[in-house]
Amino acid sequence: MGRSDEEMIGNEKISPRQFKFLVILCYIGTSILVTPGNVASVTKQDAWIATILGVLIGLLLVWLYNSLGNNFSNMTLVEYSEKLLGKWIGKLISLLFILFLFINCSTLVYILGNFITTQIMPETPVQFTNIIFVIVIIMGTRLGLESFARATEILYPCVIGLFIILILSLCKDIEIQNIQPVFEFGIKPIIRGSLLYVSYSSLTLIALMMIFPAYVNNMKEAKKSFLKGTLTGGIIIFIVTLLSILVLGHDITARNVFPVYILAKKIHIGNFIERIEPIISVLWFITMFFKTIIYFYGATLGLAQILKLKDYKSLTLSLGMILVVLSLVVYPNTAYADTWNTTTWVPFVLTYGFFLPLLLLLVGKVRKSRREKN
Amino acid sequence: MKFINKLFETKNKHTKTNKNNQLESMNVLKSLKSNLSENIKFIKTAIGESSDIVIRELRAGEDGKTKIGIIYIDGLVDKALIQDSILRTLMLDIRKVRVESTISSKKKFFETLRDFVLPEGDMKEIQDFECLFTHLLSGDTIILIDGYAQGFAASSRGWEDRGVTEPNSQTVVRGPKDSFSETLRTNTALLRRKIKDTNLWIETKPIGRKTKTDVAIAYINGIANDKIVEEVRKRLNRIDIDGILGGGYIEELIQDETYTPFPTVYNTERPDAIAAGLLEGRIAILVDGTPFVLLVPALFVHFLQSPEDYHQRFDISTLIRILRYVSFFIALLTPSIYIAVTTFHHEMIPTLLLLSIAAQREGVPFPAVVEALIMEITFEILREAGVRMPRPVGAAISIVGALVLGEAAVQAGVVSPIMVIVVSITAISSFVFPAYNMAIAVRILRFIFMMLGATFGLYGIVLGLIAMVLHLCSLRSFGISYMTPMAPFNWNDQKDAIFRFPQWSMFYRPRLISQKDMIRQQNPKVEKPKPPQ
Amino acid sequence: MWSILGILTVAIGITLYEVPSILEKNFKKELWVFSSLLLFGVVLSIIESLNIDIPTPLDWLAVIYKPFTDLIFGVLE
DSSP: OOOOOOOSSSOOOBOHHHHHHHHHHHHHHHHHHHHHHHHHHHHGGGHHHHHHHHHHHHHHHHHHHHHHHHHOSSOOHHHHHHHHHOHHHHHHHHHHHHHHHHHHHHHHHHHHHHHIIIIIOTTSOHHHHHHHHHHHHHHHHHHOHHHHHHHHHHHHHHHHHHHHHHHHHHGGGOOGGGGOSTTTTOHHHHHHHHHHHHHHTTGGGGGGGGTTTTTBSOHHHHHHHHHHHHHHHHHHHHHHHHHHHHHHHHHHHHHOSOHHHHHHHTOEETTTEESOHHHHHHHHHHHHHHHHHHHHHHHHHHHHHHTTOSOSHHHHHHHHHHHHHHHHHSOSSHHHHHHHHHTTHHHHHHIIIIIHHHHHHHHHHHHHHHHHHO | OHHHHHHHHHHHHHOTTOTHHHHHHHHHHOBOOSOHHHHHHHHHHHHTTOTTEEEEEEEESSSSOEEEEEEEETTTBOHHHIIIIIIHHHHTGGGGSOHHHHTTSHHHHHHHIIIIIOOOSSEEEEOBHHHHHHHHHHTOEEEEETTOSOEEEEOOBOOOOOOSOOOSSSOOSSSOOOOOOSOHHHHHHHHHHHOOOTTEEEEEEEEOTTTOEEEEEEEETTTSOHHHHHHHHHHHHTOOOSOOOSHHHHHHHHOSOSSOSSOOSEEESOHHHHHHHHHTTOEEEEETTOSOEEEESOOGGGGGOOTHHHHSOHHHHHHHHHHHHHHHHHHHHHHHHHHHHHHTOGGGSOHHHHHHHHHHHHTOOSOHHHHHHHHHHHHHHHHHHHHHSOHHHHHHHHHIIIIIIIIIHHHHTSSOHHHHHHHHHHHHHHTTOSSHHHHHHHHHHHHHHHHHHHHHHHHHHHHHHHHHHHHHHHOEETTEETTTTTTTTOTGGGGGTTSOOOGGGOOBOOTTTOOSOOBSSSOTTOOOOOOOO | OHHHHHHHHHHHHHHHHHHHHHHHHTOHHHHHHHHHHHHHHHHHHHHHHTTOOOOOHHHHHHHHHHHHHHHHHHHTO
């Protein structure tokens, strides 16, 4: 067993294993809930092929992030862009990045709040669901990276456990013909579907560049964990999408916002274990929680680093308040959310998830070769 | 001794106006006088007219010219020992020694007494009043000799003690049944009986300005982590309080975080549990006057382990441990899940049960959460009353509690029967914990979860659990993360966390506590016991 | 009305909780940033609780990114 434990007193770093769990939870955060519906609406019954393609693209992206991480082993993305691009341009780009993180964070809170108030507890006003969610996020951020990284080691097995229960209970409802005909509409829809899928799974991993590689032990293991995490996340999403198509058929999958919830509703064991979908939804609470806290932590830490503050903790409460309001405001309604998520969101996240690291990598290479020439 | 002087000197700067410390400040400056009567007068003034102090003056030597004073506190000393070893020697046996011939050199008389004459096991020389009073009040006999500015403190402790009895709190079916008592020396002896290793080091220091309680740190040098030992010493030295009356005082003063319901210091009455902890590299803190010994660092898994686990086979121990973890969640979450499910998530209950519950709750005027709160608070009151009530009344009250409150409340329609079941299961589960302080944490958190369940249903409970996990993961016990070995995860340590693997497979000590001397058993390659061929 | 009071109470609570620890460490910059963010948050919350429409930043982003959106989805159509 590799040396994946933390040091004892006074450590600021997390272990590669904890980082791997963070990667997985960030990857499947939203995608485990929305991927089947979102992708199937474009690719119909070939959605599972799109997820395979998406994972491969994701691994390439992580390879890009790893190469970028090579250039700075103890700085976060924000600090590095400032160092590389100079004070003003660097700070500007970092600020835009932080805004990206923050806005994305508020959409995550919206999605969870929306899910709760439409599916599980319709009587509760959405403000309160969001408020207590943000309170726990603030608490986790204030307790520090090591704390919520350690929490993943306890909560990730719960996620996997619930996932396995979901899969196993539905195995008997599989109808193979739901997958057919394969490749009915050709490759183009599959590419579009996989692009959508990548946009909210792998591209969103850029937020982890605020943690990797600055706060992770053992650079080599950390890079491997990044890849391993992405692969594991991809497998999970693949299974969920495949199952959704096999059990529900592509029509129902495509029509619903949360088809996986419908999957959970179908669990029926014996005569008394039925309608236990609130328990399965615990899975989504946990994954959404960690994705949100990674984004919130990234935004708060980034802001503190731009402004050269000594401690990011003092910002958490005020930013949390803004987060709550933004989450209520950001999507006026579900239809708007749907449209925006399938159109503007893609280039938006591409800018920060692909072009930004590419830019930093290229500028870094140019600078290095210039320095070597001198 | 110098340390005590320094401690008192620095205190004098802060407590100039405190009259009580005037005497103590005088002590530092005053060393013993040569004149016996002056010394005795000073002692009488200092201790007031306390009736339990005995001052005996006698004359020793061949012609009875040397005056010697014996001072002790009645009740703290073993009087037979004083009579036999000290008084008899000084009054009778010393006549056989030619004292006058050695009196030419003053020092020699003193040394003669010390080395030659007094058959006392533990003797210390004292030169000032501070030392004198410390020894006197601990039960030692003071021997002062006229003409010498030094004296002896002979150990003669012997007070009424409870003796080594059965432990009251952590009882086991199989295993040693001795428990610590209130005397520090008895306790350290019990530890030494368990661990006969030269590396078991015991350091004692008095803590508490007025009580001067002896507090001892025990650890096995070479296994225990030096940094933690140093940390424990540092924190104990930092304590500046009037009195230490029990382990709980020390626990609160040295623990890492104050604002958490979860305990970070383990305490037990059983020597075998402490000895096992020492062998793992942890450090024991023994406090004079209480049978509960503290053990640090203490992690979450330790509070759900019982010494019994090691005295029974591994299969039943593993299952019972898993049962304890299940009980943890039952005790924590049952009322809140009941409230959440009946208020928000009716669809989760199987239909037949749902109808039954609905019928029961028909006649109850309160919503589920109020009902639950009433029952829980009533049960807490019953529990507290059960601890405090005098024995003759005990049986009657428990009958009243169980029958009257439970049954009658249901009959009256104040609560529903299923609520009584829920509360009883919760209460019984909370007694499963071997460690009382963890049970307290669960009792407090239960109410928070009830509130969350009532307002936000299952969503609130899950958020509460996530918040609790985050909180637990942020705790540290003396520098070690509280949730080790679950987070950060360690494969080897899993053998003794939730499961208990057989003894022959536990090769290494827990990793994060002690980094040295990892091997418990000689040969890791030793296979399990084989039957004879 | 009540919601505004509630928001102000929360803001005061946050201030009481956070400011002493900032002040004792003498972080001037933190104090400024904290106060301005808190003020912004309070203002936003009050506007939101009065049910006045706040423009969503996503609208602006949609406008900025329009050419790219058309490009990407045109290629893949």
